Amino acid sequence: MNNFQQSQKSKIFKPNFERHDQAQRPHHAALCMHCGAFYQAGHWSWQDQVPLQVERITCPACQRIADDEPAGVVHLSGGFLRSHQDEVLNLIRHTEQHEKAEHALERILKVHNFDDHMEVTTTGIHLANRIGHALNAAYKGRSQYHYSDNDTRVSVNWQRD
Ligand SMILES: [Zn+2]
Numbered sequence: 001m002n003n004f005q006q007s008q009k010s011k012i013f014k015p016n017f018e019r020h021d022q023a024q025r026p027h028h029a030a031l032c033m034h035c036g037a038f039y040q041a042g043h044w045s046w047q048d049q050v051p052l053q054v055e056r057i058t059c060p061a062c063q064r065i066a067d068d069e070p071a072g073v074v075h076l077s078g079g080f081l082r083s084h085q086d087e088v089l090n091l092i093r094h095t096e097q098h099e100k101a102e103h104a105l106e107r108i109l110k111v112h113n114f115d116d117h118m119e120v121t122t123t124g125i126h127l128a129n130r131i132g133h134a135l136n137a138a139y140k141g142r143s144q145y146h147y148s149d150n151d152t153r154v155s156v157n158w159q160r161d
Pocket of ligand 1: 032033034035036037058059060061062063
């Protein structure tokens with residue numbers, strides 16, 4: 001990677017994201033006190049029943065939400081968006097529901113609406129990737145994916161005129 005590419009990347013991502021990459025990894029089973037996600041044997045998931053005597057912590061997704069530090073950013077633009085905003089938002093929410101059910105740490109952080117574009121931030125890179133592919137599958141347009149060097153962050157651009 002040359003210096004120009006390096007500086008482009010540091011513009012996209014704030015440097016203090018790194019601490020979320022090594023977010024709390026408990027040695028025992030644990031429960032997120034904010035969202036109820038359950039950690040066991042290296043995985044976060046949704047469980048109907050969890051042990052009573054379990055450590056209460058903050059999961060990496062809730063930590064990112066609290067700090068407003070996304071792992072994924074989806075940037076949407078183009079004329080199609082203006083006339084189909086509700087439909088596009090529904091697709092994005094639907095994609096989140098599916099992804100989050102399987103992968104507890106993949107969530108939408110924020111949706112920002114601007115005059116001519118929209119920005120959706122996510123707590124995990126897979127959800128941002130899935131949203132990009134869902135938009136492409138449903139509405140065509142162009143999608144571009146830019147991953148950070150260690151694949152812990154992604155920036156997705158989707159455009160349809
Ligand atoms: Zn949580």
